[in-house]
Amino acid sequence: MKTPNQIFALCLLLANALGTSAAQGLTETTQSPFAVMHDVPMGQVHWTTGFWGNRFDTFHHHSVPGMWQTWQDSDLSHGLRNFEIAAGDCTGEHAGPPFHDGDMYKWLESVASLYAVTHDPQLDSIMDRFIDLVVRAQRADGYIHTPVIINERNQGIDTHAHVPSQQIIGTKVGDANDKGAFANRLNFETYNLGHLMMAGIVHKRATGKTTLYNCAIKATDFLVHFYETASAELARCAICPSHYMGVVEMWRESHNPRYLQLAQQLIAIRGQVKEGTDDNQDRVPFEQQYNAMGHAVRSTYLYAGVADIVAEAGPQNTDGHDWMGNLQSIWQDIVTRKMYITGGCGALYDGTSPDGTNYQPDSIQKVHQSFGRPYQLPNSTAHNETCANIGNLLFNWRMLAVTGDGKYADIAETCMLNSILSGISLDGTKYFYTNPLRLSRDLPYTLRWPKERKEYISCFCCPPNTLRTLCEAQNYAYTVSDKTLTCQFYGSSEVTANVPGVGEVTLRQETDYPWDGHVRLTVVKVPRKARRTAWTLAFRLPAWSGLQGEKGYRSTTQIWREGDTLSIDLPMRTRLMEANPLVEEARNQVAVQRGPVVYCLEECDLPQGVRLDDVSLPANASFRPVEIEIAGCRLIALETEVQVPDSSASWQGVLYREVSTARRTIPVRLIPYFAWGNRGKCDMSVWVNKN
Numbered sequence: 001m002k003t004p005n006q007i008f009a010l011c012l013l014l015a016n017a018l019g020t021s022a023a024q025g026l027t028e029t030t031q032s033p034f035a036v037m038h039d040v041p042m043g044q045v046h047w048t049t050g051f052w053g054n055r056f057d058t059f060h061h062h063s064v065p066g067m068w069q070t071w072q073d074s075d076l077s078h079g080l081r082n083f084e085i086a087a088g089d090c091t092g093e094h095a096g097p098p099f100h101d102g103d104m105y106k107w108l109e110s111v112a113s114l115y116a117v118t119h120d121p122q123l124d125s126i127m128d129r130f131i132d133l134v135v136r137a138q139r140a141d142g143y144i145h146t147p148v149i150i151n152e153r154n155q156g157i158d159t160h161a162h163v164p165s166q167q168i169i170g171t172k173v174g175d176a177n178d179k180g181a182f183a184n185r186l187n188f189e190t191y192n193l194g195h196l197m198m199a200g201i202v203h204k205r206a207t208g209k210t211t212l213y214n215c216a217i218k219a220t221d222f223l224v225h226f227y228e229t230a231s232a233e234l235a236r237c238a239i240c241p242s243h244y245m246g247v248v249e250m251w252r253e254s255h256n257p258r259y260l261q262l263a264q265q266l267i268a269i270r271g272q273v274k275e276g277t278d279d280n281q282d283r284v285p286f287e288q289q290y291n292a293m294g295h296a297v298r299s300t301y302l303y304a305g306v307a308d309i310v311a312e313a314g315p316q317n318t319d320g321h322d323w324m325g326n327l328q329s330i331w332q333d334i335v336t337r338k339m340y341i342t343g344g345c346g347a348l349y350d351g352t353s354p355d356g357t358n359y360q361p362d363s364i365q366k367v368h369q370s371f372g373r374p375y376q377l378p379n380s381t382a383h384n385e386t387c388a389n390i391g392n393l394l395f396n397w398r399m400l401a402v403t404g405d406g407k408y409a410d411i412a413e414t415c416m417l418n419s420i421l422s423g424i425s426l427d428g429t430k431y432f433y434t435n436p437l438r439l440s441r442d443l444p445y446t447l448r449w450p451k452e453r454k455e456y457i458s459c460f461c462c463p464p465n466t467l468r469t470l471c472e473a474q475n476y477a478y479t480v481s482d483k484t485l486t487c488q489f490y491g492s493s494e495v496t497a498n499v500p501g502v503g504e505v506t507l508r509q510e511t512d513y514p515w516d517g518h519v520r521l522t523v524v525k526v527p528r529k530a531r532r533t534a535w536t537l538a539f540r541l542p543a544w545s546g547l548q549g550e551k552g553y554r555s556t557t558q559i560w561r562e563g564d565t566l567s568i569d570l571p572m573r574t575r576l577m578e579a580n581p582l583v584e585e586a587r588n589q590v591a592v593q594r595g596p597v598v599y600c601l602e603e604c605d606l607p608q609g610v611r612l613d614d615v616s617l618p619a620n621a622s623f624r625p626v627e628i629e630i631a632g633c634r635l636i637a638l639e640t641e642v643q644v645p646d647s648s649a650s651w652q653g654v655l656y657r658e659v660s661t662a663r664r665t666i667p668v669r670l671i672p673y674f675a676w677g678n679r680g681k682c683d684m685s686v687w688v689n690k691n
Contacts, residue, residue, distance in 0.1 A: 023041030023042065024042065025042060025475065026042060026475040027308075028249070031252070032401075034312065034313070034402055040475070040477075041498075042113070045478060045495045046474060047474055047492065048494055048508075050512055051515065052492070055473070056117075056474070059114065059467065063429065063467055067467060077096065078095035078096040080130070080133075081095070083146060085146070085150050085153070093150065094147040094151070097188075097460070098187045098188045098189075101146050102194075103463075105199040108130055108203065109203070110467040115206050115207060117474065131203070131212045135211060137149055138215050138218060139160070140159065142218030142220075145193075147187065148187075190242075194242030197216045200217075201253050240298045241305055242301050244267075244305020244309070263308070270285065271285030278294045278353040279294055279365065279367045281299050281302055287326065290326060290329040292330050292338055292345070292371045293371055295370055296369055297346065301391050301394070303330055303395045304397075306323055310402050311402050315402075324402075338371050338372065338377070340437060341598055341686065342384075342418035342686070343389060343419045344392075345384065345392050347384070348372045349369065351367045351372055353365040375582035375584075379685070381447065382435070382436040385433060386435060386462040389420050396411040396415070397409075404551060406549075409488045409489075409540055412476065417514060418596075418597065420470065422676070425453045425631065427631045430454055431466060439676075439685070452677060453677060477495065477509075482500050483534075484499065486537075487537075490519050493508075494506065495507050499535060501533075501535070502535045505523070507524060517545070517569055517572035518567065519567065521537060523561065531559070534557055534559050535557065538556075541570075575593050576592060576619065577593050578591075585687075590690045594636070598686060601685055603684070604682045605669045615643075616688070617640070617643075619691065621642070623638040623639065635671060635672055635675055637669050637671050637672075644666055
């Protein structure tokens with residue numbers, strides 16, 4: 001039997017033989033035994049014009065530079081200053097939440113993703129400056145977490161000395177509130193390390209540089225050693241498991257077998273935790289989880305991480321348990337009982353353990369930002385943290401990779417165009433933490449998070465996560481599989497992809513999607529050796545289109561020549577949507593959806609004196625698409641007519657009253673949900689009374 005080091009050496013030889021130094025995708029599954037669809041390498045898809053082209057330019061010229069300015073203002077955010085202190089450039093104390101390191105890694109990933117397309121030297125310079133701080137802040141043994149590093153520096157500990165990690169793990173370095181590495185499970189250390197791994201990999205794939213990647217290697221090696229020597233109780237520190245995805249991607253990049261072993265071990269360790277919490281999904285082993293439960297961000301990251309492991313090691317764990325059965329059951333629970341029409345999830349600010357669990361708990365626990373009970377989907381108090389919506393995207397994209405079923409891409413697109421895009425203002429400078437489906441100034445209570453987008457939020461996890469996801473949107477546009485190139489997300493773009501069995505082909509996509517359903521592909525370049533080989537171009541057929549195809553796709557196989565075109569017309573009709581009657585908060589109401597875009601009604605689009613709650617939408621309403629512009633962004637709004645009471649009496653001090661039957665008709669305009677809140681503060685609702 002070969003040792004891990006011997007296996008590692010063989011993997012490196014195989015990797016070199018297969019040419020893994022070539023460009024790689026955001027998630028690199030081309031050598032994953034159980035993946036059937038694969039990303040196109042980073043930098044080989046770029047938006048040309050249209051909706052996503054406009055958004056990409058905004059992220060490039062406004063969002064990323066704006067967030068860099070935020071990081072540099074230590075009076076506003078201490079994220080960058082923490083690294084400067086940890087690197088020894090200045091003195092001071094750590095400030096801000098313990099996950100601030102991860103926030104900066106996510107931001108850097110967004111910069112690297114932009115650089116992969118633009119090769120903007122200013123972006124490269126910004127990344128080099130921050131990476132230099134990370135390199136100098138990292139401990140000699142690979143551990144990095146600025147709260148601990150800063151405390152060690154302030155206690156006179158030489159962080160660059162080679163100190164055995166077992167002598168530091170869990171030890172105090174200051175007073176009773178200052179813990180050492182992994183002593184406090186709420187410190188988000190592994191969460192931060194997971195985002196360091198992904199940032200290092202994306203930076204390497206975008207720039208070819210290995211400075212940050214080498215930091216990630218050292219950190220992953222530290223984590224491997226930690227889990228090999230730590231007790232199950234100490235190992236339960238993985239409070240938000242971004243590192244599951246990170247460790248698997250490190251395996252894909254390095255082919256170090258210890259990383260894949262660690263990824264599998266991480267799930268097993270969760271099952272060994274005693275007195276776990278629903279807030280961290282470790283109260284019961286993953287193998288006993290068949291419904292979406294607990295904290296929505298932590299759970300969707302867990303599900304995405306397990307799906308990554310499935311792509312590498314197969315649908316069953318080492319004991320023969322069917323992990324894919326868990327994932328498919330959880331997915332079904334989310335999309336049929338616990339997900340908003342926008343793709344948002346994590347309905348409740350605070351829930352309790354019976355909400356969303358599939359077992360009988362011996363006690364009730366409080367869960368933050370949680371999945372609720374089936375069909376518990378409030379609108380005004382919807383939490384829908386943007387990070388949870390991103391987790392939903394990541395989960396679905398990985399399920400697509402291992403199944404090839406378009407239903408997962410449908411959900412990913414729903415999230416991207418609605419509940420994720422809503423997390424950033426149209427000018428690209430302000431952000432939401434939560435994404436409610438209704439806003440009313442009459443609510444007699446104050447919710448925990450702002451009702452308006454802010455440049456900086458005290459809990460800053462969502463803004464850089466939103467930014468990195470949207471800066472990577474082009475990486476979700478196409479996938480490749482055996483002799484097949486598939487359009488997954490539509491938008492005017494150009495792609496150069498190495499199609500297995502065909503070679504490197506270049507295509508151009510022309511469309512006004514998501515405002516128009518006509519999509520045209522033109523073959524720009526085909527390798528000479530493939531000009532006598534039949535291969536396949538495929539379009540995803542979204543469920544809302546009503547078009548039928550195998551696993552949600554329409555495929556055309558032929559010998560493609562340069563200049564050949566292929567088109568599809570997705571019927572971009574406007575539909576009135578209703579919720580399952582068990583969703584009490586949406587009963588007898590309708591939502592408006594046109595193609596993949598969910599719409600909402602803002603009170604600023606109503607005549608003066610008309611309240612949003614007075615509006616009712618006829619079941620036979622007709623809609624007229626009209627082009628408008630908000631904050632420099634071209635949008636398609638929908639004009640229609642609604643009914644309101646002939647006279648609107650105030651509800652002030654009134655709980656019940658007799659229904660008024662006198663109605664009149666007025667014109668209104670609905671806008672895409674992702675665009676709400678960009679014209680000042682006013683009431684908003686996705687769900688409107690049904691007439």
